Amino acid sequence: MKKLERRAIISLLLAAFLFLGLIFFCFRFVVNGSQWASFPANRHLFADGALDRGSIYDVNGNLLLENTESGAIYHDDQSIRKATLHVVGDVSGNISTGAETKFAGKLTGYNFINGTYAKNSAGRNLYLTIDANVCKTAYAALNGHSGTVGVYNYKTGKIVCLVSSPSYDPNQGIDSASAAEEGYYINRFFSAAFVPGSTFKTVTAAAVIEQMDGYENWSYDCTGSYTLGNDTITCPSVHGTVDFEDALCVSCNCAFANLTLSLGADTMEDYVDQLGLTNSYNINGIATKAGSFSFSEDHEAALAWAGIGQSEDLVNPCSMMIYMGAIANHGRVVVPQIVSAVKTSGNFPLSIYIPKPRTKLISSDTATTLKAMMRNNVVNNYGEGGLSGYNLCAKSGTAEVGDGTSHAWFVGFLDSEENPYAFVVLVEHGGSGARVAGSVANTVLQAIVN
Numbered sequence: 001m002k003k004l005e006r007r008a009i010i011s012l013l014l015a016a017f018l019f020l021g022l023i024f025f026c027f028r029f030v031v032n033g034s035q036w037a038s039f040p041a042n043r044h045l046f047a048d049g050a051l052d053r054g055s056i057y058d059v060n061g062n063l064l065l066e067n068t069e070s071g072a073i074y075h076d077d078q079s080i081r082k083a084t085l086h087v088v089g090d091v092s093g094n095i096s097t098g099a100e101t102k103f104a105g106k107l108t109g110y111n112f113i114n115g116t117y118a119k120n121s122a123g124r125n126l127y128l129t130i131d132a133n134v135c136k137t138a139y140a141a142l143n144g145h146s147g148t149v150g151v152y153n154y155k156t157g158k159i160v161c162l163v164s165s166p167s168y169d170p171n172q173g174i175d176s177a178s179a180a181e182e183g184y185y186i187n188r189f190f191s192a193a194f195v196p197g198s199t200f201k202t203v204t205a206a207a208v209i210e211q212m213d214g215y216e217n218w219s220y221d222c223t224g225s226y227t228l229g230n231d232t233i234t235c236p237s238v239h240g241t242v243d244f245e246d247a248l249c250v251s252c253n254c255a256f257a258n259l260t261l262s263l264g265a266d267t268m269e270d271y272v273d274q275l276g277l278t279n280s281y282n283i284n285g286i287a288t289k290a291g292s293f294s295f296s297e298d299h300e301a302a303l304a305w306a307g308i309g310q311s312e313d314l315v316n317p318c319s320m321m322i323y324m325g326a327i328a329n330h331g332r333v334v335v336p337q338i339v340s341a342v343k344t345s346g347n348f349p350l351s352i353y354i355p356k357p358r359t360k361l362i363s364s365d366t367a368t369t370l371k372a373m374m375r376n377n378v379v380n381n382y383g384e385g386g387l388s389g390y391n392l393c394a395k396s397g398t399a400e401v402g403d404g405t406s407h408a409w410f411v412g413f414l415d416s417e418e419n420p421y422a423f424v425v426l427v428e429h430g431g432s433g434a435r436v437a438g439s440v441a442n443t444v445l446q447a448i449v450n
């Protein structure tokens, strides 16, 4: 009897296991079916290495990549081909986040009931949110440096500009082994994280505003260096007495070291989480790289440097841009999107653009205070460039990276109802954040607003 009972239990367990497996498979099938069906090894869908499917356009209807029976045809302008390559993607799928690979299911008209039926009928056309001409301007402004430029509408979530450098001309191709080694296939905006330098002071500043009583009356006397045990925090020059707003405006490392130590490691950890910097965002199914930080509890100098955006801090450019969008948008985030619409070859819309629901990153009061401080940075330090009248708010960063010239950053937004754009610019080994990355940001934003 005992034996029978045991066998019955084992059978029931096996049945339950099978049932759970079936549920798991169905879930994966619905979620990942389009990726499985459009896998490059699926010969039913491919003709001469190119998937038999629709084409990819920018937001203005400029044809960026046409999938024809004889292969993929990119835009005629070489600069546009290079500037949009990381968003549009390559036929071999080396750029894993490119639309040609990532949105293959949309291009073939895949759905999980009928599968792919676009073969011998027209595929679906994919309209992206980017403006190819703005991307061309941004890529040219990077002037041969590695790096990335991202700009999005912080009210609708539409990404207007997204470039990643180095890029290459898909019509000429590239040696895949050396390209992989040199990072040509990585979209730095989505898939990489970098030392943020002083742009990170906007994060420490948010924690100060919310967690430090009386910060409005706080001041610090910068002598150009701040000794902590055997280590010294340094500023490029002696800043003298600075209040909280001045400290951000002149980017005083010593003052921010002092503020970080007052906040403590736990608070800093809470804030990088709360502000979404350790988050992996989902951009139309593309997962961004999560940032990483180490706030030391028992090494004061390491903690201080981490609060200044050095030490082991690594930030993903997209998540930094989203944080800027939150400051601009009263603390609320609209997650960016790169897909504008999917249409049939007869131009019948199969999907329309729906903004993602807003989530709150910081309180509206904190956002207002930070916004005023970042506006003050522009008025009293960086200058407006060609954006006078557009309420540019920004923070620069010159991040020491150990191997040669610093990374140049410039992040911020336009505080404007008509032009609600948040941006991130990273010029790897570019030197001065305000001068080099600031000038790239100014050029790109002018191309958008004019």
Ligand SMILES: [Zn+2]
Pocket (backbone or CB within 6 Å): 222, 223, 224, 235, 237, 238, 239, 240, 251, 252, 253, 254, 255
């Ligand atoms: Zn200083």
